Amino acid sequence: MKALAAVAPNKIGLIEQPEPIAARDSVVVAVAGCGVCGSDLPIYRGIQRVEEVGFFGHEFSGTIVSVGENVRDLCVGDRVASGLIRTCGHCEKCFAGHPNYCPDMKATLSPGGFAQFTRVLENSDFGFLTKIPDHVSWEQATLHEPLSCAIRIVEQAQVKLGDRVVVLGLGALGLLSALLAQKSGASMVAGVDIQPGRLALAAQLGIPAIDRTNFDIVIETTGSTSGFIDALSLARLGGRVVIGSVYHQMADGIDLRPIMRKELHVVGAKGPYPHLTAEQKSLAMELIVSGALPLDPLLRLYPIDQAQQAFEDTVAGKVGKAIVCFQEGDQ
Structure with a gap:
């Protein structure tokens, strides 16, 4: 089968690999498409090894093509979307509905x-895939995982009616968080990004560029030192800062005094929703099904032989969510 690999810093190549075989507690998915996430970029840049x-x-989203003997809830032919993908699936935290707290990820x-x-x-005790309803496109279903992350971010933000919210970083995660904050009753939701293309897309979705400070809630999704510093600066006295991104490289000497002086509430939001029971997994899919969020403007599809361009456009902020397509025809 064909697969992508980071063959050099900032260089994606197409390689041949053996097709995986379903083990007793697993399934094999024919991937329709896979979105480029910010957490994939350290591998692309050569900072982190696969x-x-x-x-x-x-x-990703796709169709199940083989099923292990212990799998009970999924069948060959089911269309599925990915959810949480780093947890053991059988510890106390996982069974309690808090897989993001798993000590053995x-x-x-x-x-x-x-x-x-x-x-x-994928086994009967714990599932990592969500079925895609028949009338939902596989393209929109690829947003299931990042939308689940955004749900957790906005839950941690505790948005109330009338809150003023700003989102730092207007990639797919930031845009989805901003759209959910709007739906949660915020009186205004603004955005910050250094990429003109992302600012333009955000404006198209009703998220204007920042024109003030003193926000009730600041959502930080850039994963950068400057983004973290700006978040502390933009929050009002007693405001709330939600960290929704991974910081791979942080600078030394960050001034944390604003947290104390402004009595800020700084909280994290880790991964695609810690209460990841079957019911909670469906929350993101139900939002997709409902059409309540304008998802299509975020998506841009790239054939497998244009994967390099998908990563380059993601880095350059030219797309909301770049999706590399792997299967021909409808999924």
Whole structure:
């Protein structure tokens, strides 16, 4: 099968790999498409090795083509979208509905979503895939995982009626968080980004550029030192700052005094929703099904032979969500 690999810093190549085989507690998915996430970029840039993560690509949708003997809730032919992909699935935290607190996080898919086929752990006790309703496109379904992350971010933000919210970083995660904040009753939701293309897309979605400070809630999704510093600056006295991104490289000497002086409430939002029961997994899918969020403007599809362009456009902020397509025809 064909799969993507980071063959050099900032260089994506197409390689051949053996097709995965379903183990007893897993399924094999024929990947329709996989979105480029900010957490994929350290691998693309050569900062992080795939072996450190365990997989390459995790925001995917596709069709199940084989099923292990212990799998009960999924069948060959089911269309599915990915959800949480780093947890053990059987510890106390996982069973309690808090898989993001799992003390023994392990990769649950191999080789990952950037391949024509990937194996995914899936058993009767804990599921990592969500079925896609018949009338939902596989393209929109690729947003299931990042939308689940955005749900957790906005839950942690505790948006109330009339709150003024600003989102730092207007990639797909930031845009989805902003759209959800609007739906949660915020009186205004503004955005910050250094990429003109992202600002233009945000404006198209009703998220204007920032023109003030003293926000009730600041959502930080850039994963950058400057973004973190700006978040502390933009929050009002007693405001709330939600950290919704991974910081791979933070600078030394960050001034944390604003947290104390402004009595800020700084909270994290880790991954695609810690209460990831079957019911909670469906929350993101129900939002997709409802059509309540304008998702199509975020999406841009790239054939597998244009994967390099998908990563370059993501880095340059030219797209909301770049999706690399792996299968021909409808999924």
